[in-house]
Amino acid sequence: MPNARSVVVFDAFGTLFDVHSAVARNAASIGPASVHLSEIWRAKQLEYTWTLSLMGRYEPFWRLTERALDQALARSPEVDPVVRDTLLTSYRALDAYPEVPGTLARLKARGARTAILSNGDEAMLADAVASAGIGGAFDAVLSVDRVRVFKTDPRTYALVEQEFGCGREDVLFVSSNRWDVAGAVAFGFEAAWVNRAGVPDEYADLAAAMVVGTLDAIR
Amino acid sequence: MPNARSVVVFDAFGTLFDVHSAVARNAASIGPASVHLSEIWRAKQLEYTWTLSLMGRYEPFWRLTERALDQALARSPEVDPVVRDTLLTSYRALDAYPEVPGTLARLKARGARTAILSNGDEAMLADAVASAGIGGAFDAVLSVDRVRVFKTDPRTYALVEQEFGCGREDVLFVSSNRWDVAGAVAFGFEAAWVNRAGVPDEYADLAAAMVVGTLDAIR
The missing domain is CATH 3.40.50.1000 (HAD superfamily/HAD-like)
Known part of the structure; x- marks a missing residue:
């Protein structure tokens, strides 16, 4: 040490x-795709921070968090997109x-x-x-x-x-x-x-x- | 247009x-984890390009490709690591x-x-x-x-x-x-x-x- x-x-x-607690807290309403949804959400959030930084096109993290969730939901057609607002609210707490x-x-x-x-x-x-x-x-x-x-x-x-x-x-x-x-x-x-x-x-x-x-x- | x-x-x-053909070509010897292995390999390869670029710590893509495969194999204990050399050879063609x-x-x-x-x-x-x-x-x-x-x-x-x-x-x-x-x-x-x-x-x-x-x- x-x-x-x-x-x-x-x-x-x-x-x-x-970061996965937002989805975990709502897993019952999301269904079996919840773990995969949370992983895509996180992976896309990070990808955007890196690729936009390298382009010199910074945008605030909240906006990237929203966009990453939109992409995760678009790739998870089995999840009802009505959970979007609930998940974003959960991400603030x-x-x-x-x-x-x-x-x-x-x-x-x-x-x-x-x-x-x-x-x-x-x-x-x-x-x-x-x-x-x-x-x-x-x-x-x-x-x-x-x-x-x-x-x-x-x-x-x-x-x-x-x-x-x-x-x-x-x-x-x-x-x-x-x-x-x-x-x-x-x-x-x-x-x-x-x-x-x-x-x-x-x-x-x-x-x-x-x-x-x-x-x-x-x- | x-x-x-x-x-x-x-x-x-x-x-x-x-990029997934290297793994696909060897899917029989890798087993059912091959798709997941290929996805981690690609995701880590890209992560390293972005995070090292932002640090100002460039290393050639081949080295990052090797490291990404090592990480993918380490996360796939069910895959025999003996496939490493075969996969890297396949990635060159x-x-x-x-x-x-x-x-x-x-x-x-x-x-x-x-x-x-x-x-x-x-x-x-x-x-x-x-x-x-x-x-x-x-x-x-x-x-x-x-x-x-x-x-x-x-x-x-x-x-x-x-x-x-x-x-x-x-x-x-x-x-x-x-x-x-x-x-x-x-x-x-x-x-x-x-x-x-x-x-x-x-x-x-x-x-x-x-x-x-x-x-x-x-x-």
Whole structure:
């Protein structure tokens, strides 16, 4: 275990908040296609962040989230599209993972500064932390909307340095998204990969300093 | 149908060459997981092109193709990893779609200049066109390796202008990858989307001028 860093930064969607909970919560009305629908929704959301960033055609994450859901529904003709509004409403109040409040309290107790760095726009992040009741636990909630490009562009990770006036070596970056860990490591942060599902590692040249099963291991 | 353009540029993998043919050709030895394996392989290959491009960490497409297959195999424990070398060898000699030679012959007959613009590195592209016997049909085979960044970065599409000394308005860009069509349209090319599978449209702000079922419609 490396030394404790003075600034601990969390990715939001997938890391603090379960992105599949929006669909899971409505699985009964969606039917057996719900898992596949949720996977397409997430995959398309990420594809759009990357391809539009490379084009220099940034659009806010909420708009991409809506479009990705539209594509997922169009590819799932067995799902009644009437669920669209319900799913989008659920996405504004995703479940936080159960160990999130305890993890944040522990970090504050040892004097760490804490932040979110997310692809989500400001309004999405405000809704997410409010509905999870964890808004008070962060020193900063940083959206890539400030630089109008998505992760893994280095300008997004640089927001942390700018916010805290710290060096890259002061930061532990925590994400469940392996590509996000890779981007943070490429930028110069130490990173922890939250691998809840126990999937195989990738991005071997951009390795996580820690691989953990839940946020309980983040100290 | 818009006016015929003087330069017609094709994406390679997925458009001229069937990327799933490497797995399909070996489906009997892979077993029932072969379709899923091929989908993960392709999805990871694309993810790596986008996330590494945004990091400024370009690596040649062949290396990413190998890593993506390793990840796909690691996620498919029911598949014997001994197929790895066979699949990689097959990827160097993918099937061209059957209408490719006729399409290229028609374009040459009307005096169009033709090119490939691909994420593939030079050696991959040389192998692909040689094994399909279509190398003589192109005025240029352009790899993004020249600019060390992947599509949808505009520097990749700019290679066409530089090669032919033409304007953007002289180019018809043809791709089966909807995100590639979007990137080409954002750059200023007219684009045709080859939608063989009849999947729903996306990237509404970056629309294709033509949506075709096969390359036969490209004139």
